Amino acid sequence: MNTETGVGSYTSEVTELVARLRQGDVRALARAVSLVEDDAASAWQILSCCFSYTGSAMRVGITGSPGAGKSTLVDALARRYRAQQATVGVVAVDPTSPYTGGAILGDRIRMREHEADPGFYLRSMATRGSLGGLARASADVAVVIEASGKERLLIETVGVGQDEIDIVRLADVTVVVLVPGMGDDVQSLKAGIMEIADIFVVNKSDRDGADHVEKEVRAMQSLAAEHGSWIPPVIRTIATTGDGIEELERAVDQFWSWLAQEGRLIARRETHWRARLIDMVRHELLRELRGRGLSDQALANISHQVAAGQQNPYQLVPQLLEPLIRR
Amino acid sequence: MNTETGVGSYTSEVTELVARLRQGDVRALARAVSLVEDDAASAWQILSCCFSYTGSAMRVGITGSPGAGKSTLVDALARRYRAQQATVGVVAVDPTSPYTGGAILGDRIRMREHEADPGFYLRSMATRGSLGGLARASADVAVVIEASGKERLLIETVGVGQDEIDIVRLADVTVVVLVPGMGDDVQSLKAGIMEIADIFVVNKSDRDGADHVEKEVRAMQSLAAEHGSWIPPVIRTIATTGDGIEELERAVDQFWSWLAQEGRLIARRETHWRARLIDMVRHELLRELRGRGLSDQALANISHQVAAGQQNPYQLVPQLLEPLIRR
Numbered sequence: 001m002n003t004e005t006g007v008g009s010y011t012s013e014v015t016e017l018v019a020r021l022r023q024g025d026v027r028a029l030a031r032a033v034s035l036v037e038d039d040a041a042s043a044w045q046i047l048s049c050c051f052s053y054t055g056s057a058m059r060v061g062i063t064g065s066p067g068a069g070k071s072t073l074v075d076a077l078a079r080r081y082r083a084q085q086a087t088v089g090v091v092a093v094d095p096t097s098p099y100t101g102g103a104i105l106g107d108r109i110r111m112r113e114h115e116a117d118p119g120f121y122l123r124s125m126a127t128r129g130s131l132g133g134l135a136r137a138s139a140d141v142a143v144v145i146e147a148s149g150k151e152r153l154l155i156e157t158v159g160v161g162q163d164e165i166d167i168v169r170l171a172d173v174t175v176v177v178l179v180p181g182m183g184d185d186v187q188s189l190k191a192g193i194m195e196i197a198d199i200f201v202v203n204k205s206d207r208d209g210a211d212h213v214e215k216e217v218r219a220m221q222s223l224a225a226e227h228g229s230w231i232p233p234v235i236r237t238i239a240t241t242g243d244g245i246e247e248l249e250r251a252v253d254q255f256w257s258w259l260a261q262e263g264r265l266i267a268r269r270e271t272h273w274r275a276r277l278i279d280m281v282r283h284e285l286l287r288e289l290r291g292r293g294l295s296d297q298a299l300a301n302i303s304h305q306v307a308a309g310q311q312n313p314y315q316l317v318p319q320l321l322e323p324l325i326r327r
Numbered sequence: 328m329n330t331e332t333g334v335g336s337y338t339s340e341v342t343e344l345v346a347r348l349r350q351g352d353v354r355a356l357a358r359a360v361s362l363v364e365d366d367a368a369s370a371w372q373i374l375s376c377c378f379s380y381t382g383s384a385m386r387v388g389i390t391g392s393p394g395a396g397k398s399t400l401v402d403a404l405a406r407r408y409r410a411q412q413a414t415v416g417v418v419a420v421d422p423t424s425p426y427t428g429g430a431i432l433g434d435r436i437r438m439r440e441h442e443a444d445p446g447f448y449l450r451s452m453a454t455r456g457s458l459g460g461l462a463r464a465s466a467d468v469a470v471v472i473e474a475s476g477k478e479r480l481l482i483e484t485v486g487v488g489q490d491e492i493d494i495v496r497l498a499d500v501t502v503v504v505l506v507p508g509m510g511d512d513v514q515s516l517k518a519g520i521m522e523i524a525d526i527f528v529v530n531k532s533d534r535d536g537a538d539h540v541e542k543e544v545r546a547m548q549s550l551a552a553e554h555g556s557w558i559p560p561v562i563r564t565i566a567t568t569g570d571g572i573e574e575l576e577r578a579v580d581q582f583w584s585w586l587a588q589e590g591r592l593i594a595r596r597e598t599h600w601r602a603r604l605i606d607m608v609r610h611e612l613l614r615e616l617r618g619r620g621l622s623d624q625a626l627a628n629i630s631h632q633v634a635a636g637q638q639n640p641y642q643l644v645p646q647l648l649e650p651l652i653r654r
Contacts, residue, residue, distance in 0.1 A: 054636075273640065274630040277633070277640060286612070304597045307600050320608060324652060
């Protein structure tokens with residue numbers, strides 16, 4: 001954390017990097033994203049500098065089970081937006097992918113189509129260890145991509161756990177993708193995922209069971225709590241052929257118009273920021289602590305002592321914090 | 328946090344409560360568990376006091392998809408242990424359950440069988456909001472239950488996300504429950520879950536497809552990284568009839584014996600504590616901050632300002648921390 005960094009007093013490297021990515025330099029954008037994703041020393045300054053250029057993009061979150069066809073759907077939607085000259089950024093998060101290498105490979109394949117297109121940028125992110133941080137990293141990466149001037153941000157993730165729900169909460173519009181054949185399993189989807197849906201998509205809707213999935217969603221909706229005056233529509237798509245993508249785009253626009261009224265968009269972003277700010281505070285406090293005594297080696301030592309029953313963690317933690325906290 | 332509380336200087340309420348739960352008073356145990364789960368003011372003292380009585384129980388984690396029959400399996404295993412006079416505690420975590428009420432109802436039904444049995448205690452826990460904390464709460468509840476003298480701790484959770492992987496990491500022995508019919512979906516199980524399995528169970532193994540699931544697991548195993556010299560066995564069970572439970576118990580014992588060698592148990596617990604200690608530190612720092620200026624109202628105000636673009640969070644967070652941190 002650079003508390004000594006006042007408003008606008010960024011290093012010249014940061015100022016230059018952000019200026020370049022703002023001018024459409026894709027390599028500068030990729031570099032800034034990497035620095036932020038890796039939580040580099042300059043990450044905080046880059047984010048602080050980029051933040052001023054954010055707020056106007058439409059953020060669409062797309063989530064669903066593995067194999068639901070989210071990537072194909074995101075690509076199809078991105079293609080539509082590009083055809084209308086809207087610039088597009090994609091943050092693709094797949095915590096079920098064990099290898100970052102896989103994510104990078106995926107990026108290359110998905111980017112090929114847009115190779116010479118400066119109005120499109122995609123970044124994949126894979127899991128990053130048990131200390132969490134994927135939601136934080138995704139949010140930060142989205143800030144940098146949006147600052148590069150993208151008008152539509154598509155945030156794609158696998159809807160399997162709390163982390164992934166936190167990621168999709170980045171979005172203004174949340175699309176939950178279902179597929180035929182998961183029929184009764186709609187009920188076993190994380191309750192949280194069903195609740196955050198603004199729009200349902202039944203993808204691969206040419207398969208048997210599309211009616212059944214839609215019925216299941218409708219049944220859950222009638223049981224569900226109020227969602228303001230917006231009733232999430234169910235859109236049928238076949239992402240591979242592009243069927244239904246226009247309807248999906250229209251539904252997203254309709255929800256966006258609805259959000260624009262009565263301060264709903266700000267209220268939604270406020271909810272997101274409430275969780276994010278706490279996470280940022282926690283993250284920075286921990287970083288501070290690690291810089292002062294709680295090194296990896298020190299942590300390994302005390303973990304060993306606790307595991308061996310030689311230290312009581314409930315007495316140790318207050319002792320660790322004592323020198324850090326001003327009373 | 329009670330940094331002013333030195334070693335052993337607990338309030339008389341805490342000392343008494345812990346003494347009573349140690350003597351087998353089930354109501355005292357239930358009360359202590361509730362205080363800890365609710366993160367009450369006395370929670371830290373209770374945990375600190377209870378911790379000294381932990382370390383010798385065998386902790387078995389049982390995870391798998393919703394509907395895999397985990398509860399029935401846990402109940403069957405618990406019954407076997409009780410028949411051998413080993414005392415049993417169960418922590419059943421289901422973050423997919425939207426209502427704590429459901430968890431409480433589930434407790435009652437599952438406890439009925441053991442009503443007059445002081446050697447058995449079960450606690451269900453449901454989801455607790457987006458700020459996480461379920462892994463922390465489960466770990467703390469396990470400490471209290473173990474301190475009441477339970478020799479076997481069964482930790483049951485739905486294996487869907489990072490939170491749940493963190494929960495199951497509490498365990499010394501991790502059992503991953505699969506079912507026939509999920510066939511090809513074995514691959515879509517969180518990679519992390521497959522990696523942490525010490526023992527695989529194919530439950531409902533009288534159904535079609537048991538061979539197929541087992542084959543899938545074997546195929547994944549041959550691709551997977553080294554797991555020391557332990558090759559996770561695949562046990563077939565029918566939890567409802569008790570078929571295979573004896574084999575499961577034997578596999579757990581074998582793994583436990585293997586763990587006891589060459590410092591493996593301590594190494595495993597050390598890994599758990601490394602993540603836990605960081606989480607505890609983060610939690611306490613945040614609690615400190617909330618007690619000093621970052622009230623819910625203050626947080627709501629600044630979240631609103633950030634959402635409206637009136638504040639830069641990357642400049643705000645360092646300012647928030649400034650008065651807290653001693654430099």
